[in-house]
Amino acid sequence: MDFEITRDVRNEVLKRRELEFTLTFDGATPSRKSIQEKLAALQNKDENLLVLDLERTRFGKMELLGRARIYDDEETKKSTEREYLLKRGEPKAESEA
Template sequence: MEFEITRDYRNELLSRREVHFTLTYDGATPSRAQILGKMAALLNVKENLTVLDSTKKQFGMMELRGVARIYDDEENLKMTEREYLLKRSAPKAAEGAE
């Protein structure tokens, strides 16, 4: 899995960083959890403050493009993000405990 950050900018109004990326991979398409984990490690941020908004894949290509948002704190994250995106970005262990 190889990340290429295509756009990385700061949104001061919403206290977050918005990252557009291209991911090249071999084999099966990586899961959202794998993408979030790799991105958090690459950018040196906390995984629980990162939300993967969208991923787009073209048929037949081993490449996907995506958008992620990295928040400064959990309060801004919960106040700004849509509920379904928070559930998608939550770790599987936390979802099973609910």
């Protein structure tokens, strides 16, 4: 997995960094969790402060276009982000059988 950051802007009003990236990969499309972990590690940030918004794979290419936002703190993240995007980043609860 190779990341290329195509845009990196600081949004002082919302206390976050806004990134756009191109991800090249081999094999199957990586999971949201693995993308989130790798991007957080590359940016030296806590993965809980990172939110992935848009992911699009290009047909016929091993390439993914995405956007991410890295917040300064958890409180700002929860007050700003839409609820469904926060749920996408959480691990799924195992159902009891």
